[in-house]
Amino acid sequence: MLNYFKMAYRNLGRHRRRSFLSGLALAMGTALLMFIAAFFQGEMRSSLETTLRLNSGHIQVRDADYDPDKLSVAWEYLIENPGRVAAKIEALDQVAVATPRLMASGIISVQYDSIGVEIMGIDPASSANDPYRTLVSGEFLSADDREGILIGYPLAQNLGLNVGDQLKLLVNTSEGNVDEQQFTVRGIFTTGTTAYDKGIVFLPLAKAQAFSGAGDHASMIFILLDDREQADAVAAAIPSQNFQVKTWQQLNELLVLINDFSNAYLTFINLIVLGVTATVIINTLLMSVFERTREIGILTAIGMKGRQIIALFLAEASLLALGGITFGSLAGWALSAYFEKVGIYFGDLGISGDMILQDRIYPYLTLGSAINLIVTAFIITILASLYPARMASRMEPVEALHSAQ
Amino acid sequence: MEVAKLTDVTRVYKIGEVETRALNGVSITIGDGEFTSLVGPSGSGKTTLLQLIGCLDKPTSGKVVITGKETTNLNRNQRADLRKGTIGFVFQFFALIPTLTAYENVEMPLLLNGRSPVERKQRVMELLKAVDMTDRARHRPDQLSGGQQQRVAVARALSTNPKMILADEPTANLDTENGEQVMEIMQKLNHETGTTFVFATHDPRVIKYARRVVTLQDGLITKDSKVPAK
Numbered sequence: 001m002l003n004y005f006k007m008a009y010r011n012l013g014r015h016r017r018r019s020f021l022s023g024l025a026l027a028m029g030t031a032l033l034m035f036i037a038a039f040f041q042g043e044m045r046s047s048l049e050t051t052l053r054l055n056s057g058h059i060q061v062r063d064a065d066y067d068p069d070k071l072s073v074a075w076e077y078l079i080e081n082p083g084r085v086a087a088k089i090e091a092l093d094q095v096a097v098a099t100p101r102l103m104a105s106g107i108i109s110v111q112y113d114s115i116g117v118e119i120m121g122i123d124p125a126s127s128a129n130d131p132y133r134t135l136v137s138g139e140f141l142s143a144d145d146r147e148g149i150l151i152g153y154p155l156a157q158n159l160g161l162n163v164g165d166q167l168k169l170l171v172n173t174s175e176g177n178v179d180e181q182q183f184t185v186r187g188i189f190t191t192g193t194t195a196y197d198k199g200i201v202f203l204p205l206a207k208a209q210a211f212s213g214a215g216d217h218a219s220m221i222f223i224l225l226d227d228r229e230q231a232d233a234v235a236a237a238i239p240s241q242n243f244q245v246k247t248w249q250q251l252n253e254l255l256v257l258i259n260d261f262s263n264a265y266l267t268f269i270n271l272i273v274l275g276v277t278a279t280v281i282i283n284t285l286l287m288s289v290f291e292r293t294r295e296i297g298i299l300t301a302i303g304m305k306g307r308q309i310i311a312l313f314l315a316e317a318s319l320l321a322l323g324g325i326t327f328g329s330l331a332g333w334a335l336s337a338y339f340e341k342v343g344i345y346f347g348d349l350g351i352s353g354d355m356i357l358q359d360r361i362y363p364y365l366t367l368g369s370a371i372n373l374i375v376t377a378f379i380i381t382i383l384a385s386l387y388p389a390r391m392a393s394r395m396e397p398v399e400a401l402h403s404a405q
Numbered sequence: 406m407e408v409a410k411l412t413d414v415t416r417v418y419k420i421g422e423v424e425t426r427a428l429n430g431v432s433i434t435i436g437d438g439e440f441t442s443l444v445g446p447s448g449s450g451k452t453t454l455l456q457l458i459g460c461l462d463k464p465t466s467g468k469v470v471i472t473g474k475e476t477t478n479l480n481r482n483q484r485a486d487l488r489k490g491t492i493g494f495v496f497q498f499f500a501l502i503p504t505l506t507a508y509e510n511v512e513m514p515l516l517l518n519g520r521s522p523v524e525r526k527q528r529v530m531e532l533l534k535a536v537d538m539t540d541r542a543r544h545r546p547d548q549l550s551g552g553q554q555q556r557v558a559v560a561r562a563l564s565t566n567p568k569m570i571l572a573d574e575p576t577a578n579l580d581t582e583n584g585e586q587v588m589e590i591m592q593k594l595n596h597e598t599g600t601t602f603v604f605a606t607h608d609p610r611v612i613k614y615a616r617r618v619v620t621l622q623d624g625l626i627t628k629d630s631k632v633p634a635k
Contacts (some may be wrong), residue, residue: 003516010504127539298500302561303489303517305482396481398462401496 004308008315011288019320022284026324027331028349029277030377033270034332035339037373038363042340044262045364048255051356053131054196056251058231060229061089062244066219071105071118073174073214078102079243082218089221093236094230099126099380100218102208104243105393108151109199110159117155117201117283119171121208121218125178128222131191141204148186148204152197154348156188163188169201174213181211184387194348266369270376277377277385281320285313285388296392313392314369317385325377329370336365407470408569409435409458411630415469416453416624427453429624430467435569435603439625440595442615443605446483448622452573452603458603459492459571460484472568493562493600495591499576501546507533507557508542514564532560536590554581569601576608587615624635 052058062068066077079085082100089098102121107114122129124141133140136153142319149169161167163185170180183203191197206355209215215291225234238245249256289296296309304312343360428450435441436460443451443484456462457469459483460476469476472491476484478543494500495516501510511532515525533539536556546554555575562570572591576584592614595602614619622626 007502007504014504294498294500295502298494298496298502299513300485301459301488301494301496301500302514303485305485307482308517394481396462398456401461401500 001236004311005187005317005319007312008319011292011316012313012319018284018287020282023320023324023327025280026277026321026377026381027328028324030328030373031275031332031335033373033377034365034370035328035335037235037266037364037369038336038340038365039334039344039361040262040266041366042282042362042364044259044359046358046361047356048252048259050191050196050358051252051255052193052248054193054356057128057222058225058228058248058257059235059238060246060251061085061221061223061238062219062246064242066244068103069101069221071172071219073102073104073172073212073217073219074176075174075215075217076182078175078214078217078219079146079221081216082221083216089223089238092234094225094227094234094372096224097126097128098221098223099123099128100205101220101222102212102214102217104171104207104214105206105211106169106171106201108159109170110161110165113159113249115155115158116199117206119169119203119212120200121203121205121212121214121222123205129202130350132189134192136190138185140187140189141202145186145204145207146207147182147184149183150187150189150201150202151185153188153190153198154194154198155201158198161185161188169211171212174215179211179213191358192354192360196356198348210304226324255298256298257327267376270373271380274377274380278380281322281381281384282319282387284320284384285317286391288316289313289388289392292392293395293400296395297397297402300395301401302353309393310386310389311345313389314382314385317389321378321381323383325374328377329374333370336363339363340365406437407434408437408439408472409433409603410468410470411454411457411464412468412470414454414464414469416462417452417456417465426624428457428464431621431624431626433619433626433629435601437568437601438595438599439601439617440592440615441601441603441617441619442612442619443619444612445621445627446607448623450624451621453624454621455571455573455603455605458569459494460488482504489514490565490605491568493565493567493570495555495562495570495572495575495576497560502560503546503555504547506543507538507549507553510546510557511561511564514561514569515543518565523533529560530562532563533537533557535563536555536568537562540603550583551631552579552586553562555579555583555587556590559594560585563598563600566598567600569603572602572604572606574606574608581610584610 060364063077063079086098086100089095104119107116108116124143141148141150165185166182169183170178173179195232235247340363343362345360347359412427412432414431418425418427443454445451508529511529512525533542536559538556568578591602616632618630
């Protein structure tokens, strides 16, 4: 077999700088796209995990009439005897933890400052509350704490509060009134998500129930599974009479939609960047074709067929692609791996719809997306080289030979 | 036996609105083992005739038969196939592939013909020896003189044992000594292998080696004479 690659390698070596710059363009494109893919996936993964961990869980069971936007603690909207309901659910296969939570709206006042917050009554012993156990200072709540409150770090900073300080908390009660009590800051937590931490405070469930007049009721049973993909199956096993059972997909429709579209979005970006890179490759090979017109004439004169000329140029493009994409992939992988460790700090990104974004985004490169990119880049490069290759293959030998004389 | 037979061949080039009649109804037969020169002034049509014999180009009208095969209706790839096995070329400019060594240049037609590595090596070394280029086998064209490059080109043209070698002004860019050397090599190979050689030239150094001289003028053959062997 004709050694196309040996010839291709030497041809590329004729104009080292040009070949290097073409390879570099491909390398930079690949590295950039790999990092974008890693960043985007990291963002999506972080957003999904953070949202599930902090906000929605894998499944929520609520009273059939409960409206999560109203945060009402009127008994008719709440689950009665939530401890028993949670225990039953926790007994199901695949359920890692099921815990009652009471959600209420309130206002924190410290001297002349006041800020609206969500009040969440939690069972301090439940592992579902682990995300709130990272404390900047102080200690976590205990179930029988009647005066302690757990607040987020940004809220503490806004109000100038430290552990041991007192604050006044006003709550909308089950009867539609308001009640106010004084609490002591027991601990200051951080989830790494400013937008979330600045708007929520935690009380032990029993205290929250007593304070808001909810009695032995909860707004929801918050459920985490061993495998979130089993959410539909587990949800189906929970008796839905008087309850609404919502899976994480139903609770985070926007997020799931964005996640589903992320691949299409990435492919779109890939095509744009690789399209630009492809023009560099086309340009390089076209210049090569024009410069080597006489040579192509000689090769066809001694019997090289059109498809063999095409193969020769495709071999050149393949070598450019191999070099550029290999180097670019390594650079992109190294960049992604570095930032996967240290993260990229964005600060308070807010909560958009159902999406909660952490202050620091950690790029995350999957093997699948890396391979997808590498294969796409290679295919696009080869496709781009087809045009100059075909142009070379269609040269009439006599014209090619004449043009050089 | 005839290697090439052209009957009433016309070749008209059209550039824009201007038509140039390079050949105007030429008929010629090239016999096996000939050492023929096509001579004439610039624009007489000798290179065009050579290109038609070599299936590098198609006639506007007329018939071109190469080794008994009608070529007029062959497509690009079929013509490439025919050239590959039947015709070798030596061009005026030193038409070697610059990225390949002398050895690899001679080997290229053999590769295209699908010869085995052993066969290729044997043939290439044999040919490089015949053109006295064995010690330059690993040199690239830019490391060779014009004469040496043309000798490699001759070896390449011969590599597949073609029926016919077509040479377009093979000595035009060579000094007297190198020109003579190349011609002597080609004459020797013609004697030893019986390969047909056809030259397009106006170089007296080439013409003096020819045993048949075909003179062209304004796209017509005006004279066709045999030169007696010396």
